Amino acid sequence: MKTTRNYTTYLILFNLFVFTGSVFIGRYPISVPDILSVIGHVFDSDVAESHQLIHTVIFKVRIPRIMIAMVIGAGLGITGATFQGVFKNPLVSPYILGVSSGGGFGAALAILLCNDVIWIQLSAFVFGMIAVGLSLLTARLGFRMSTYTLVLSGIVVGSFFSAMISLLKYVADTYTKLPAIVFWLMGSLAAVNVRDMLITAPVTLICIGVLIMLRWRINILSLGSGQARELGLNTTALYVTIITCSTMIASSIVAVAGIIGWVGLVVPHLCRMIVGADHTRLLPASALMGSAYMLIVDDVARASVGQEIPLGIVTAVIGAPFFAYLLRRNQGGKG
Amino acid sequence: MKTVFRNLLIILIVLAAVATGVGFFHSRSPVRQGSTHIIYDQTGRKVQIPMRVNRVVTSMYPIATQIVFMLGAQDCLVGISDYDVNGVMKRIYPAIERIPRPTRSAGQEIGVEEILKLKPDLVFTHFRSNVDALSALGIPSVCLRLESPDALIEGILLTGKIMNREDRARQIVQYYRQKLSEIRKRTETIQQKKTVYFAGPSMLTTASGEHYQNFLIESASGINTAGESRGGWASISIEQLLKWNPDLIFIGNYGTARVGSFTGDSRLSDVAAVRRGNVFMSRFYIGSWDVPTPESILGIMWLAGKLYPEHIRFNMAEEMTYFYSTFYGYTPSSDEIEAVLAE
Numbered sequence: 023m024k025t026t027r028n029y030t031t032y033l034i035l036f037n038l039f040v041f042t043g044s045v046f047i048g049r050y051p052i053s054v055p056d057i058l059s060v061i062g063h064v065f066d067s068d069v070a071e072s073h074q075l076i077h078t079v080i081f082k083v084r085i086p087r088i089m090i091a092m093v094i095g096a097g098l099g100i101t102g103a104t105f106q107g108v109f110k111n112p113l114v115s116p117y118i119l120g121v122s123s124g125g126g127f128g129a130a131l132a133i134l135l136c137n138d139v140i141w142i143q144l145s146a147f148v149f150g151m152i153a154v155g156l157s158l159l160t161a162r163l164g165f166r167m168s169t170y171t172l173v174l175s176g177i178v179v180g181s182f183f184s185a186m187i188s189l190l191k192y193v194a195d196t197y198t199k200l201p202a203i204v205f206w207l208m209g210s211l212a213a214v215n216v217r218d219m220l221i222t223a224p225v226t227l228i229c230i231g232v233l234i235m236l237r238w239r240i241n242i243l244s245l246g247s248g249q250a251r252e253l254g255l256n257t258t259a260l261y262v263t264i265i266t267c268s269t270m271i272a273s274s275i276v277a278v279a280g281i282i283g284w285v286g287l288v289v290p291h292l293c294r295m296i297v298g299a300d301h302t303r304l305l306p307a308s309a310l311m312g313s314a315y316m317l318i319v320d321d322v323a324r325a326s327v328g329q330e331i332p333l334g335i336v337t338a339v340i341g342a343p344f345f346a347y348l349l350r351r352n353q354g355g356k357g
Numbered sequence: 358m359k360t361v362f363r364n365l366l367i368i369l370i371v372l373a374a375v376a377t378g379v380g381f382f383h384s385r386s387p388v389r390q391g392s393t394h395i396i397y398d399q400t401g402r403k404v405q406i407p408m409r410v411n412r413v414v415t416s417m418y419p420i421a422t423q424i425v426f427m428l429g430a431q432d433c434l435v436g437i438s439d440y441d442v443n444g445v446m447k448r449i450y451p452a453i454e455r456i457p458r459p460t461r462s463a464g465q466e467i468g469v470e471e472i473l474k475l476k477p478d479l480v481f482t483h484f485r486s487n488v489d490a491l492s493a494l495g496i497p498s499v500c501l502r503l504e505s506p507d508a509l510i511e512g513i514l515l516t517g518k519i520m521n522r523e524d525r526a527r528q529i530v531q532y533y534r535q536k537l538s539e540i541r542k543r544t545e546t547i548q549q550k551k552t553v554y555f556a557g558p559s560m561l562t563t564a565s566g567e568h569y570q571n572f573l574i575e576s577a578s579g580i581n582t583a584g585e586s587r588g589g590w591a592s593i594s595i596e597q598l599l600k601w602n603p604d605l606i607f608i609g610n611y612g613t614a615r616v617g618s619f620t621g622d623s624r625l626s627d628v629a630a631v632r633r634g635n636v637f638m639s640r641f642y643i644g645s646w647d648v649p650t651p652e653s654i655l656g657i658m659w660l661a662g663k664l665y666p667e668h669i670r671f672n673m674a675e676e677m678t679y680f681y682s683t684f685y686g687y688t689p690s691s692d693e694i695e696a697v698l699a700e
Contacts, residue, residue: 050597079596205559324596330592330597
């Protein structure tokens with residue numbers, strides 16, 4: 023029992039460990055003593071001329087990117103865990119309601135129309151929200167709204183926006199606009215700077231806070247809305263709050279970093295193996311595990327070869343076999 | 358049961374007859390007049406083409422449209438794409454708006470029936486898949502591969518031969534060779550060649566060694582920082598850019614990056630190009646001067662001037678006037694030139 027109580031401590035320590043390791047990794051070659059000396063003199067106002075560039079690389083390039091990866095990983099991890107609980111379906115990812123396809127469409131549209139970073143982000147965010155809104159509306163068209171119809175309408179809306187993305191790719195200029203769209207859809211943190219995070223980070227952190235505060239209620243929802251109502255919960259309001267928070271997180275992440283798959287699917291499963299299915303523990307664990315996982319994945323993407331590997335590729339290459347392994351392990355436990 | 362079978366058989370026979378008839382008609386129609394000769398296209402394919410080519414379709418490959426224009430054979434264009442029709446082209450050749458556009462935008466897709474309707478003598482394309490589809494219809498097609506300045510020169514000569522405008526093609530090629538060798542000669546003695554980082558679709562997406570932009574930088578006697586990498590566009594990190602520390606940053610004007618993306622980024626303030634203010638957007642007239650079009654020779658001259666101002670400096674306004682009036686029969690106004698060259 024002691025291990026489950028201390029899981030937060032362990033995960034925080036793990037995060038610190040990965041954080042520290044990541045500071046030493048990168049394409050710009052800096053020796054370990056140099057890094058230590060720059061970090062040692064962090065509070066000195068005048069940095070030695072020779073260390074100016076190293077200072078820039080560590081404090082303006084690496085550490086911001088590490089923080090960005092952690093925030094995004096935490097956001098994707100917790101929304102994955104939340105959605106899997108709320109929809110009572112372990113195969114659900116944060117993108118199940120169409121956020122990614124909607125966001126992708128918004129970004130592709132902006133790339134075609136004006137090609138300005140601010141508009142691309144804004145358009146991706148807005149269309150991500152619109153896609154989820156459409157999923158909710160479509161689900162309400164049915165006899166009554168259930169998590170089942172919601173997942174189905176999410177798939178429908180997602181497919182629709184995927185088709186719209188294909189259409190935009192079809193009409194895009196092959197030399198110039200098409201590569202921009204393709205790169206965007208594969209997701210990357212390479213181009214994300216601190217300014218991009220001024221909105222994304224607060225939105226993500228606040229929504230993570232709200233979800234963690236609601237973790238007891240998500241536990242009850244995961245038993246089924248009938249039981250939740252019997253316990254006196256306003257289930258509709260709760261669903262709307264949870265979906266809105268999760269969508270805000272996913273949408274703002276998609277807007278700055280593109281579509282990063284698999285994290286929201288793999289991380290909650292990994293955490294469930296460690297801390298169990300109780301959402302009061304699963305949600306904070308998924309946020310912490312998500313940040314460390316994303317950071318490791320991003321280290322591979324940015325430092326393994328000269329070119330940046332699109333995150334979507336790394337997460338899938340690591341995520342898919344890992345997920346298969348988890349499935350097999352869980353099966354073994356049951357059988 | 359028996360009648361169903363018999364009816365099916367009849368339908369099949371009728372269909373087969375119609376298909377044969379259509380095939381016969383189509384395979385005959387393009388080579389309807391005069392004699393033919395054999396040429397080799399840029400993929401090394403043997404193509405039998407009419408001696409007199411009067412109707413050509415270039416809708417799948419916009420660069421071919423530009424070459425046909427420069428050869429003065431624009432009256433032969435019977436099928437182009439939306440890509441070819443922009444404000445400048447309308448000023449150069451107002452009739453361009455009336456040329457049919459069988460495909461919406463340039464690319465691998467072809468509307469086979471739309472192209473058949475245009476009764477072309479020949480189709481210029483870039484894609485192997487087009488060749489197969491067109492040869493099934495008996496329309497000769499020529500594959501152009503223009504992704505380096507040498508290949509572009511070769512393609513212009515080939516197109517000139519096909520369109521019976523070899524003198525004109527030689528004149529264009531002469532101009533190219535003269536300008537390229539002038540740059541080479543003037544920069545020969547420079548010991549330390551300058552490095553260039555090219556930003557494509559986004560600030561951190563650069564052109565690999567197989568890209569046209571790589572050859573463009575090399576032709577201007579620069580060194581492409583990503584010249585060693587292979588494949589299409591390469592995505593890189595800020596750290597990689599700091600490591601490369603390029604002397605000049607050159608931005609394609611179709612992406613999300615702007616001059617301010619580099620000069621306004623505090624992480625990049627130590628990069629040589631940013632420190633010395635050598636961050637430039639590519640120029641743009643009919644199209645962007647950094648993509649594989651005939652105009653890109655102006656882009657090479659412009660870039661060489663930015664790289665080595667002490668050694669070589671073309672008067673770009675005069676060069677523009679000469680280039681467009683000689684090869685397009687259109688003299689850009691001084692306002693237009695100023696708009697292109699303004700910093």
